[in-house]
Amino acid sequence: MLAEQIAGALAAARTSRVVDDIAKVLWRAAAEGAVGEEDAGRLGEAIEARRAALRMPVSAARPIPLRKPPICKSPDRARSLDRRRRLVAAGWLPPQIAAAFTLAQQAALAVIAQQVARRGSCVLPIDAIAAIAGTSRTIVKDAVREAVRLGFLSVTERRQTAWRNLPNLVRVTASSWVAWLSLRGGRGRKPDHHASEQKNQGTTQRVETSVTAQASYENRRRKPMRHPTKLECRLINVQ
The missing domain is CATH 1.10.1490 (Dna Fragmentation Factor Alpha Subunit; Chain: A;)
Known part of the structure; x- marks a missing residue:
C-alpha cells in the first residue's frame, strides 16, 4: 500500500x-x-x-512546436502589381542585366537604381524597398543576393552595436549599369557649362558691387570733417 x-x-x-x-x-x-x-x-x-x-x-x-512567421500580404494587390510594372517599364535596368531576373526582382532592383541615380547609393531598408516595389522581403533579398553574386551590386554592412545595425549601403558596380544610369540623367551626368558660367558671372558681379560699396564707405570715413567758417556761424546765429 x-x-x-x-x-x-x-x-x-x-x-x-x-x-x-x-x-x-x-x-x-x-x-x-x-x-x-x-x-x-x-x-x-x-x-x-x-x-x-x-x-x-x-x-x-517536451518539444515545443515552432510557430511559422505570419505571411505579409499587400493590402491592395492590384496597386502593388501596378507599381511593379511601372518600375520595370521605366527602364532603370539595362536589358542585358534585366534578363537575369524575374519581373518582381527587376522592380526591387529598379528601386535601388533610382536611389543610386539620385544619391549615389541606396540606404533604404529592405521593408521600404519591398513596399515601393510592390514585392516581398524575400524577393528583395533574393534579388540583391543574386545581383551581388553576378557582380552587378556591392553591399556594405553598417554595424553599430551587437544589437543595432544601420541599413546596408548598396552601390551599383557594373560599368554597363552605371553608364545606363548616366544616360538617364542620374549620377555622373555631365554638368551644364552654360548654366555654370552664368552662375559664376552673377556671383562675380555681386562680389564687385559689394567691394565697391565697401570702398565708398571707407573713403567717407577717411574724409576729414570740415568746420564751418565764421560767416556760416554768423548766419546760423542770426537765424
Whole structure:
C-alpha cells in the first residue's frame, strides 16, 4: 500500500527537490520494513529515471512546436502589381542585366537604381524597398543576393552595436549599369557649362558691387570733417 502511494507521488513530482524527499521516505520505509526489497528496488529505479527526466532541457523533454512567421500580404494587390510594372517599364535596368531576373526582382532592383541615380547609393531598408516595389522581403533579398553574386551590386554592412545595425549601403558596380544610369540623367551626368558660367558671372558681379560699396564707405570715413567758417556761424546765429 505504501509502495503504491510512493509511486503515485513520484509520478506527480515536478521538481528534483520533491523527488529527493520521496527518496528519503522510500529508504526510511525500506529500513523499517514497511516496503519490501523488490518494491524498494523498483521504486529506486523509478526515482533515478524521474531525476534524469527533470534534468533534461525543456526542449528535449517536451518539444515545443515552432510557430511559422505570419505571411505579409499587400493590402491592395492590384496597386502593388501596378507599381511593379511601372518600375520595370521605366527602364532603370539595362536589358542585358534585366534578363537575369524575374519581373518582381527587376522592380526591387529598379528601386535601388533610382536611389543610386539620385544619391549615389541606396540606404533604404529592405521593408521600404519591398513596399515601393510592390514585392516581398524575400524577393528583395533574393534579388540583391543574386545581383551581388553576378557582380552587378556591392553591399556594405553598417554595424553599430551587437544589437543595432544601420541599413546596408548598396552601390551599383557594373560599368554597363552605371553608364545606363548616366544616360538617364542620374549620377555622373555631365554638368551644364552654360548654366555654370552664368552662375559664376552673377556671383562675380555681386562680389564687385559689394567691394565697391565697401570702398565708398571707407573713403567717407577717411574724409576729414570740415568746420564751418565764421560767416556760416554768423548766419546760423542770426537765424
